[in-house]
Structure formats: C-alpha cells, structure tokens
Amino acid sequence: MSFASNYRRKMDGMGATQYERSFANKARQFELFFDNTLTRQTCIINGKKTQAVFQDHSQSNNKDLSDDKYLVVPNNVEVDVGSYVNWRDNDWLVFTEEVKTIPTHQQLKIKHVNMRLKWVTDYKTKAICNNGEGWGAYVQNQTLYTLGVSFSGQHTALANAKMMLYLQNNEETRKLRVGTRLFLGGQVYKVEFVDPISRIGLINLLLDEDTKNPEIDNIDEQIANYWKAEEYHLSNEKKPQESLEWHIQGSEKDRLGRVYTYKVVSADADGSEVQHNVQEWIVEDIENLPFIIQERNEKQITLRVKDDFRLVGQTANLMAKVNDSVKNITIKIVNKFG
Template identity: 45%
Template sequence: MSYSSIFRSRMKAKGANSYDRKMYNATRSFERWFNQSLARELVAIDNIEQYAVFQDHSQSNNKELSDDKYMITENKSNVKVGSVVNWRDSNWLVFTEEHKTIPTHKQTKVKESNHRIKWMIGDKVCNHGVGHHAYIQNQTLYTLGVSTSGHHGWIVDAKMMMYLQDNEETRNIKIGQRIFIGGAVYQIMFKDYVSRSGLINYLLEQDMINPSRDNIELEIADYYTALEDDFDDEIDGSNKEIVIRGSETAKIGSTNTFSAVVYDNGIETPEDITEWVVGDSEGVASVIGQTVKDITVRIESNFQKVGSVISIIGKTSDGAIGSKSVRIISPY
C-alpha cells in the first residue's frame, strides 16, 4: 500500500470531512474527560449496569423543591425520560433530556424518588409486589388549598402531583383510584402521559382513610376490596369539557394569563372554575393572580428553566377537570 493510501485511510478513520474530524476530536475529548472524572460511578439504568457522571444542580434554581442532579452518560446509554436510575442505593427518575447541539454524549436531569407507590392489580400488588418508584410534590402551594363540600363551607383539601414511569401498569391507573402517600390516602383526579413523554403525571386530591377498605399497615388503598372495585375513567361532571385557553409556550421572565371555558354537551356555559392548580415540578412558575375565569402566572427569568413543562389545571365544583401543558422557551 502506498504512503498516500495509508494517509487517506488514517484521515477517513478520523472523518472524511472537516465536520466529521471536529466531531471525532470532540468525542475523543469527552471520552477522556468521562473516563477520568472523579464523579464517574457505576449505576443501573432500567436495570442495565453502566457508568455515569453526576453533577450537582443548584437548589436555588429549583426553589429548594428537590435535590436534583445532572447525569451524563455515553451516547450508547439506554437512558431516556422516565428511566429509573439506581445510584448509591437510591432510586432516581429521569425528568428531562437535553438535546445536545454537539451530540458527543447524553445529559439528563434526575430527581430522587421520594416514595414507592403500591396498589392492587386483581389480587396481586403491582410490579411483583414491590410497587413503583415515584416523585411526589405537594401542590397545595399552587392552589387555594381548599374546596367546597355541600353546606359545610370551606374545608382543607391538599393536592399532590405524582410522577411515575410510563409503563403498562402505571397507564392503567384509573381516575378515581385511591393510593397511599405518607400515611394519607389520595384520589386520582387527573393524569397526563402526553406533555412529558416517558413519565405520567397525576394530580391527586386528599381522601379519607377507610380501615374496612384500606390496609393501613402495608399502605395499600382498597386492599380488601380490590376484586370488587371497578374504577371508571369518568368522574362527576364528565359530560362537561373544560378548555384552557392560552399559549402553549411561555418565555422565561414572562407573565402569562390562561382562561377557562366550560362546555356542557358541547354548549358553552357561564360556569366558574372553583380551583386552579399549576403542576410545576421544576419550580419555574409563580401564581400572581387568579379568578373564577382565569389564572396569571409569572415564569422565572432563568435560562436553566428552558425546556421545562408546567400544567395549568382548572376544576369545577362538580369535579370536571381541564388542563393545558405549557413548555418554557427562550425569549430569543
């Protein structure tokens, strides 16, 4: 083989053109950093062992809602939004995946699972008896935290937002189903598996514990009546449709108003919204005003929040619910 042939062969190995050669060098540079990083540790991502690098995420950027981390993996990693990561004997859920402009590796944001949820599927406990890892956040701060109940006036009514990996079992959780969280029982009001592909988020409303139905020791709701229950995806007010109007995107640093229109059998009604909830796992939105017709939120001016997703949820007095997903974008 001639010298020129050897030279061309070596150049092709590093890239046939200028872009490929720069990409090759950038990838080699990442591999050297990744293999030598002190933060590189062996983890299991969806039960597959591999190495990953973890970096701290400033809690001030998350209103100290959770101890988030950035996780960096090689491109060959199976990681995706919704993956469960076992790291240092703790389990973490992957919430966001950054789309790299120079794709030398994968970078995701993970949140530590703060609860394991169990429910009955027939006469068995879900996920072979061990339940599913969840990230749960109190949503009472984002709503009035009260609801009306008959003639008894205003009562405390805590809300929770729960995130679970999107899989066959979690998709089959029904509206109206009850689960235990931290010694209390909550009822599923709303679920969304579209706005954050790979994760399902559920809005939950506090319910009463019933010892004749619920196994308090195991923290499994409807444990004693699982074979009898037939949860339905319909709730009171199911003939109604609530349309949340407003932009599907919100720029960081902006103020946005979302309004609601209630339809009954396709006909617009003057009915009011009795509760607003902002599903906000990233701590990016602040409620600055709300009425029975609309809600106004301010988006934090922080470029690290670009790509976050919030949910605007409105509820009527008879339980009908409508929602809109809003993606946070750059102002430019």
C-alpha cells in the same frame, strides 16, 4: 504505496471531512473524561449494571426540595425519560434528557425517588404491582407551592391538601385513573387528574387528600382498597361523569415578561361561548414555576411570565377543577420576541 496515499488513508481514519475529524476529537475528549473522572460510579439502569457519571445539580431552581443530579453516560447505554436508576442503594427517576448539539454522549437529569406506591393489580390473587415491589415515584406537595385551594361561596379560600407525583409510564401505571386511592406517607389520597402526555415517558398524577378506611385499606402494608366486595380490579370503580364539555381557554405559548389570562369555557347549543366557575386553579411544574400569579378567582386566573431567559423551553401545567373534574393546558415558555 506513495506518501500521498498513506496521508489520505491516515486522514480518512481520523475522518473524511473537517467536521468528522472535529467530532471524533470531541468524542475522544469525552472518553478521556469518562474514563478518568472521580464521579464515575457503578449503577443499575433499567435493571442492567453499568457505569455512569453523577454530577451535582444547582438547588437554586428546584424549590430546594430535591437533590437532583445530572446523569452522564455513553451513547450506547439504553436510558430515557422514565428510566429507573439505582445508585448508592437508592432509586432515582429520569425526568429530562438534554438534546446535545454535539451528540458525543447522553446527559439526563434525575430526581430521587421519595415514595414507593403499591396497589392491587389482581383481587383474586391479591397481586401487588411490579411483582409486589411497587413503583418508585417522585412526589411533591402542591399545597405549599401552587394554588392548592378551593373556593367556598364568593371569595373564601379553603386549604386543600394536594400532592403531585410522577412515575414511569408503563403497562401497570397506565391503569391508574381518576378515583384511584393510594397511600402516600401514611395518608390516603385520591387521584383527581392523570396526564400521560405532557412529559413523554412519565405519568403525572394530581391527588387530593382522602380519608383512610380500615374496612378496605390495608394500613399495615400501606395499600388502599386492598379489600373490596368485588373481586376484580379498579375497573369496577365508577368514573366521575362530566355534565358538560369544557376546556381552559388561553395561550399555550407564553412569552417572557408578558401577562396572560385564562378562563374555563364551553360552547352553548347555539355555538356561543359560556364561561364557568372554577373550584380550583392549580399551577404545576417540576422546576421553579415560571409564572407570578397576579390574580385568581372563580372566573379567571392571570399569570405574568418571569422575565428570565433561562425559562425558555420550559413547560408548565395549568389545571382547573370544574364540577369535581380536572383538566389541564400545557404552557410552553418562549422568547420575548420572535
């Protein structure tokens, strides 16, 4: 075999094009890092034992409330948003997946599971979700950091304890709906809003504080609605009825540094726009809120987007409560110009 043939075979083994050779070099660099880093540890992802790299995440942009980590794994590891990770005898939930420009590996952000939810899935056998183990959730207090207030009369705002939680989107969790009661930290909350769409892989629940009832709640086991007159699951609970079809009107793509106003409207019989009073405005995001609240009242809310390029691509939910029904609009932050 000639020298030229040997050279071509060697180069083809490294990659037929310059791009392929550069990509292979990047992949080897990652493999070298992954094999030698001190942050690589054994963990369990979706029930499978594997090796992963855990890196600390800055606390400056997550309200200092959670010990977030980056999860770095090879491309052959099956993991996605909504996956559960068990590491150092603690459960973590995958929240976001970075889209790598050079896809030599996977990098995802995980949050520490700080609550385990349990509910009855079969009243005949008293079966509890996830084979009795319950589902891990990341819970944060919306009362402190968003607009968890209700209005009384013209201008009086009343404190209203609210929780926002995220858990894996699966067959059991998809059965949770408005009106479901759950124990969180020794207190019972009622689901006001369910969003399985805004963050694919996760289900987002907004909950309002409720009253414990020892006649139906198993306080020792922290399971609400453990006993019922009926022997069937939550399908017997009545869903709140809406008296009108309304929606939040406003921009779904907000530019850095600009001001946007939102209101609740519906269409009259003749097609004309009708504005409605809002019981509550709630702004929600798992990261630092990208907005500054300039004004809010029963008629509208005005938000100014922070002028910070790091927010580009971030999404947040704006929720409104009307006639005890909650709806949302998902807002994506985009560049100031373009």
